[in-house]
Amino acid sequence: xxxxxxxxxxxxxxxxxxxxxxxxxxxxxxxxxxxxxxxxxxxxxxxxxxxxxxxxxxxxxxxxxxxxxxxxxxxxxxxxxxxxxxxxxxxxxxxxxxxxxxxxxxxxxxxxxxxxxxxxxxxxxxxxxxxxxxxxxxxxxxxxxxxxxxxxxxxxxxxxxxxxxxxxxxxxxxxxxxxxxxxxxxxxxxxxxxxxxxxxxxxxxxxxxxxxxxxxxxxxxxxxxxxxxxxxxxxxxxxxxxxxxxxxxxxxxxxxxxxxxxxxxxxxxxxxxxxxxxxxxxxxxxxxxxxxxxxxxxxxxxxxxxxxxxxxxxxxxxxxxxxxxxxxxxxxxxxxxxxxxxxxxxxxxxxxxxxxxxxxxxxxxxxxxxxxxxxxxxxxxxxxxxxxxxxxxxxxxxxxxxxxxxxxxxxxxxxxxxxxxxxxxxxxxxxxxxxxxxxxxxxxxxxxxxxxxxxxxxxxxxxxxxxxxxxxxxxxxxxxxxxxxxxxxxxxxx
RNA sequence: CGGGAUGUAGCGCAGUCCGGUUAGCGCGCCACGUUCGGGACGUGGAGGUCGAAGGUUCGAAUCCUUUCAUCCCGACCA
Numbered sequence: 001x002x003x004x005x006x007x008x009x010x011x012x013x014x015x016x017x018x019x020x021x022x023x024x025x026x027x028x029x030x031x032x033x034x035x036x037x038x039x040x041x042x043x044x045x046x047x048x049x050x051x052x053x054x055x056x057x058x059x060x061x062x063x064x065x066x067x068x069x070x071x072x073x074x075x076x077x078x079x080x081x082x083x084x085x086x087x088x089x090x091x092x093x094x095x096x097x098x099x100x101x102x103x104x105x106x107x108x109x110x111x112x113x114x115x116x117x118x119x120x121x122x123x124x125x126x127x128x129x130x131x132x133x134x135x136x137x138x139x140x141x142x143x144x145x146x147x148x149x150x151x152x153x154x155x156x157x158x159x160x161x162x163x164x165x166x167x168x169x170x171x172x173x174x175x176x177x178x179x180x181x182x183x184x185x186x187x188x189x190x191x192x193x194x195x196x197x198x199x200x201x202x203x204x205x206x207x208x209x210x211x212x213x214x215x216x217x218x219x220x221x222x223x224x225x226x227x228x229x230x231x232x233x234x235x236x237x238x239x240x241x242x243x244x245x246x247x248x249x250x251x252x253x254x255x256x257x258x259x260x261x262x263x264x265x266x267x268x269x270x271x272x273x274x275x276x277x278x279x280x281x282x283x284x285x286x287x288x289x290x291x292x293x294x295x296x297x298x299x300x301x302x303x304x305x306x307x308x309x310x311x312x313x314x315x316x317x318x319x320x321x322x323x324x325x326x327x328x329x330x331x332x333x334x335x336x337x338x339x340x341x342x343x344x345x346x347x348x349x350x351x352x353x354x355x356x357x358x359x360x361x362x363x364x365x366x367x368x369x370x371x372x373x374x375x376x377x378x379x380x381x382x383x384x385x386x387x388x389x390x391x392x393x394x395x396x397x398x399x400x401x402x403x404x405x406x407x408x409x410x411x412x413x414x415x416x417x418x419x420x421x422x423x424x425x426x427x428x429x430x431x432x433x434x435x436x437x438x439x440x441x442x443x444x445x446x447x448x449x450x451x452x453x454x455x456x457x458x459x460x461x462x463x464x465x466x467x468x469x470x471x472x473x474x475x476x477x478x479x480x481x482x483x484x485x486x487x488x489x490x491x492x493x494x
Numbered sequence: 495c496g497g498g499a500u501g502u503a504g505c506g507c508a509g510u511c512c513g514g515u516u517a518g519c520g521c522g523c524c525a526c527g528u529u530c531g532g533g534a535c536g537u538g539g540a541g542g543u544c545g546a547a548g549g550u551u552c553g554a555a556u557c558c559u560u561u562c563a564u565c566c567c568g569a570c571c572a
Contacts, residue, residue, distance in 0.1 A: 016566075031564065091571070126572095160495065160570055167571070220572095240572060279572055310531050349532035367531055377531080494572090 015235040016163070019286055023164045026294050026358050028281070036162035036169030043358065044281065046302035048172065051280060052152065054204050054299075055174060058196050064148045064176060069130050071153075072121035077129035080254035087221020088125045091157045093169075095121040123156040128222065128247070128273055131177045132255040139179060139269060141260045146189075147179040165282035166239070166494050173277035179269045181261070183248070186270035187225075190246040193274040194227040197242035205280065206297040206410035207231050207287050208417050209241060210440070210489060212465025217449045220273075224248035230464040230489065232417045233286040236438020238464050238491035241283050244274035282494075288409055294359025295382055297409050298402040305331060305338045305398060306360045308351045310367030317344065320366050323391075327364065327376070330395035336402065356381060361405050362398060382409050423487065427478045430490070434461055440491050444484035446477035455479055455490070464489045 024030050028044030031037075040048065056066070072095060078085045099115030124130065131149075138144060152174045162168050176193060180186040194211055201207040209229035219226040223245035231241045252258070252268035261267050288295040298304050307328065309320035321342045328338045339360075341351050348365070355363055365377040376394060379386045382405050389397050420439025424430045433441055445451065445463065456462050458479075466488045475484045 014566085020565080033563075035563080087571095155572095157571070159572095161568085171572080173572085243572075275572080277572060312530060347530055347532090347534065349530090349534085351533090353533050365531075369531070 019282075020164060022285060022289055022293060028285070028294075029164050031164065034169070036159060038162075038164050038168045038170075040172075040278070043302065047284070047296070047300055048278060048281060050300045050302065051200075051204070052174075055196075055200055055276065056150075056152075058200060059150050059174075059176065062148075062192060062196060064150045064178075066152065067149045068151055068153065069127050069134065071124055073124050073127075073130045075120045075122055077133055078122060080129065081222045081250055083250075084128065084222035084254075088157075091159055092125055093123040093156045093158050095123065124153070125155055125157045126273075126275075127151060127153070127155075127175055128177065128251055129255075132251040132257060132271070135177075135179055135269070136255050136257045139257055139259050142181045142262055145179055145181045145259065145269065146185065148176075148189075149178065150174055150176045163282075163494075165278055165285070167279070171278045173275050175273060175275040178272045179252075179257070180272070181259070181270070183270050186248075186272050187246050190225070190227060190244045190272040190274065193272070194229060194242070194244040197229050197244065197274075197276060200276075201229060201231065201241060201280075201283075202410065204297065204299050205284050205287075206299075206406055206413060207241075207283060208410065208414045210465065210467055212467040212470070212489060214243075214465055215449070215452055215463050215488075217452050218463065220245045222247060222250050223273075224250065228465050230440075230491070230493075231283050231287060232420055232439060232491075233283070233494070234289075234416070235286075236420060236492075238440065238493040239279070239283050239286070240464070240493065241280060242274070242276040245272060247271035247273060287413055289359070292353075292384070293357030295409065296359035296361060298361040298406045301337075301359065301361050303337045303339045303360060304402055305336055305362045305364060306351075306355045307338060307340045307364045307366065308348055308355075309340075309342060310348050310365060310370075312368075314344075316368060317342065319371065320368075323366055323371060324364070327366075327391065327394055331398055334395050334399045336395075336398060356384075362401060364394075364398070380405055382412070425475065425478060430461075430478055431459060434459055434492065438492065440464070440489050442487040443478050443490055444473070444475035444486070445488045446480050446482040446484050448480075448482075451477060451480050451482075459492075461490045461492050464491050464493060 026043070027041050029038045029040045032039045078088070096117055097111045097115045098117060099112040100109045101112040103110045135147060138147065154170055154172050156170045158169055159167050178186070178189050180189060198209050198211050201209045209231045211227065211229055214226040214228055220243060225246040227244045228240055229242045231239050233239055249268040249270060251271050257269045258266045259269055284300065285294060288297070307324045309317055309324060311317040311320050321340060324340050328340060331338045352363065359381060361381050363379040363381070370376050374391050375388050376391055377386055377388050378398070378401065380401060420437070421442060422433045422437065422439060423442045424433055425444065430441060430443055441461070452463055466486065470486050473486055476482065477484045
């Protein structure tokens with residue numbers, strides 16, 4: 001499997017192909033027969049579940065609760081917020097009928113023309129509209145606020161071009177939708193949640209991200225302000241990995257959600273929404289993997305340790321497995337997840353390659369020589385380094401190793417990311433860096449959408465964000481020569 | 495939606511230009527044996543509506559028409 005992978009592509013030649021093969025061969029996902037959708041296989045889903053659980057816990061810690069809203073949204077809801085419909089109209093799946101019938105002219109079935117819906121239903125591309133239509137009934141007074149709700153769901157966006165995990169027609173995500181009494185509270189919420197995302201990326205995915213504000217041009221449809229976390233992939237392209245939006249009173253006004261304030265006056269509710277999706281799986285894969293396959297951070301690996309016996313004959317296999325079961329018990333007692341692969345139909349070397357491909361963080365090998373010496377061979381997936389350690393205290397060794405791996409993967413990603421942030425001042429330099437190096441580019445910008453769009457047309461690079469930690473810096477726009485007050489973060493992106 | 499490519503066994507492919515017995519190869523799978531510290535080997539075996547529909551022909555994986563799907567590159571987007 002991994003051999004095929006290596007022979008087929010190297011990252012330098014065709015990163016897209018490499019990524020795609022890796023996703024398929026590692027058993028994470030595959031394209032479905034339905035255009036642009038994907039099948040997430042059990043191993044891929046196990047990683048998503050890990051992400052889900054960690055995020056869900058973080059949402060609950062920050063005071064949110066889960067709820068669920070309908071998949072179908074009446075078409076008319078979309079026309080309420082002008083920018084919102086503008087942003088999503090081109091990629092909506094629409095339900096027009098509710099019944100099939102046998103084809104009168106022969107085989108198969110056709111849509112029953114008599115079963116046309118009075119009003120079409122839109123398969124949610126995001127749930128702001130149906131949720132705000134519901135919130136209208138839930139909110140009368142400031143005492144009903146804030147509402148801090150999250151939904152785990154699937155959404156559909158009929159994209160022209162799809163890529164496994166990164167952009168599929170249907171994807172899984174969570175979307176938070178909150179309602180607040182004041183503008184300040186809503187902004188604070190949006191800010192809080194983008195920080196939750198950044199923390200999740202760092203602590204769980206071992207992925208450094210740059211937090212910042214989107215430009216007006218790149219903002220979410222219907223938002224007043226969009227915050228983003230931007231990650232860098234190994235091919236030098238950026239990936240928008242999560243967003244949090246301050247929606248102002250736009251949706252409250254569109255759906256007429258007013259509340260009686262402390263002063264007795266009616267006012268519109270302030271809103272936020274925020275989400276991350278299965279795209280994070282793509283980020284995880286593209287950020288850390290190597291030519292041997294996936295590299296999973298231990299905190300997200302469905303199984304952290306795999307144990308593989310070396311043996312001749314059944315009797316020896318039994319002895320190795322018996323020893324491994326003892327070790328496994330010790331590891332489990334430390335909260336470490338373990339798998340013993342005692343399959344007799346494939347050789348050990350095959351297993352080594354297979355678990356490397358799947359990104360198991362730690363491999364423990366025990367053979368007759370080890371058993372005699374009271375040792376085991378331990379390999380860490382991130383560096384592929386092997387070490388022979390005593391079975392005595394192996395549980396502590398592995399527990400520490402898993403932490404080291406998590407930390408090391410993160411540090412490596414930070415080092416790479418930092419090496420791929422370039423400051424440029426001229427457009428020539430900007431183009432050169434884009435073509436020869438890639439990565440993030442910090443460059444002065446005159447602050448106009450016009451210039452931003454022009455740069456995109458000329459270079460395919462977009463402003464990923466205006467980083468939160470940017471400092472005021474007087475300069476001139478690299479394209480127009482007009483005054484610039486700060487540098488912004490450019491990159492080509494997925 | 496434009497450009498390019500590809501659909502033949504679970505996976506990867508050859509055969510298609512130039513139609514001709516029973517459609518082939520590698521991997522995987524099943525059985526037995528030998529192996530086993532980095533992707534083993536031998537022998538035997540199973541597995542196919544050649545993406546689909548229609549047409550041409552004595553005869554179609556191969557030629558023609560239509561259609562569906564997938565991948566890559568663009569435009570669009572999380």
